[in-house]
Amino acid sequence: MWWVRLSGRAFARSWGRDVMLYTGGVSFFALLAVFPAIAILIGLYKVGLSINEVSAQAAALADLLPTAARSIFLTEIDRLAQTSARTVSAQSAFALIVGAYAAHRGFKALLAGLNLIHDEQEPHGFLKFNLLAFFVALFAFALFTVVSGAVVTARLLSHTSGGQTGGGLPFDGLLPALGLAVGLTLLYRYAMSHRTRVAWAPAIIGGTIATVLSMVSSWLCAIYVEQIAPLGATYGSVGAIVVLLIWLSWNVNAIFYGGAFATEMEIADRARGAPSFEDETGPAEAATAQVVSLAARRSRRGS
Numbered sequence: 001m002w003w004v005r006l007s008g009r010a011f012a013r014s015w016g017r018d019v020m021l022y023t024g025g026v027s028f029f030a031l032l033a034v035f036p037a038i039a040i041l042i043g044l045y046k047v048g049l050s051i052n053e054v055s056a057q058a059a060a061l062a063d064l065l066p067t068a069a070r071s072i073f074l075t076e077i078d079r080l081a082q083t084s085a086r087t088v089s090a091q092s093a094f095a096l097i098v099g100a101y102a103a104h105r106g107f108k109a110l111l112a113g114l115n116l117i118h119d120e121q122e123p124h125g126f127l128k129f130n131l132l133a134f135f136v137a138l139f140a141f142a143l144f145t146v147v148s149g150a151v152v153t154a155r156l157l158s159h160t161s162g163g164q165t166g167g168g169l170p171f172d173g174l175l176p177a178l179g180l181a182v183g184l185t186l187l188y189r190y191a192m193s194h195r196t197r198v199a200w201a202p203a204i205i206g207g208t209i210a211t212v213l214s215m216v217s218s219w220l221c222a223i224y225v226e227q228i229a230p231l232g233a234t235y236g237s238v239g240a241i242v243v244l245l246i247w248l249s250w251n252v253n254a255i256f257y258g259g260a261f262a263t264e265m266e267i268a269d270r271a272r273g274a275p276s277f278e279d280e281t282g283p284a285e286a287a288t289a290q291v292v293s294l295a296a297r298r299s300r301r302g303s
Helices: 002-014 019-048 051-062 067-082 085-117 126-160 171-190 200-228 232-271 283-287 294-302
Strands: none
Touching: 002 232, 019 067, 019 085, 019 126, 019 232, 067 232, 085 126, 085 232, 126 171, 171 200, 171 232, 200 232
């Protein structure tokens, strides 16, 4: 029952009316950054890989998306894979500017949402917050590249051995989930709070829950857009973009829920006598803290 109550409080915390504003911001900028990121990755891979290896990398990345949104993703990758390396390099240089802007803004919205969920009443300074968003985005891109490359390597090894995986769960299917769990755990641990670091146990549990919810939401999104409410008849040629935006927003909600769960675990630990934060609030007030409103944060920023 304790876990059920904790889950309910985390849902109320992550579903607040202010948090949804950050969900929309993160989803929009993630959608804006995804195609420049493709151009950058293809440009990097074409330096040392063949077209067939680039296509294998594309298939590994496309498997992470809903089927309805996979076509536009694969079409863009096929176009870039068949383009000359010189042209792709020029496109990648331009995509680096657009993608860096969108990714930076998206991670700023993600961090701001997590700070709000974690009851951070004093916002970061301008320079510190922008640098933090930059390094988090850089780490996320590096982690995504490493994980997707590991997926391709696992598939190549599987094909080399005749497709025998030993009867267990496919290793290449577990790698994206493992990478996401590690990334979210580190995000909650080091970036969600600027008063003090989040303890490892809440960060790990929150990252694991967010990863599971992300996988479940991706599965439910595929069912929704392919069997319950096909969006092609309503949105026409832009239906794939709408599907991708829905998928992104559901995954962002999963990330915010994981942060809310980690926050509620910290509050519960403090209420049971664990060491509290060394801040201006007393133990009783910290144990019963609620989600800080945007209006309260704006008033503090102006003071």
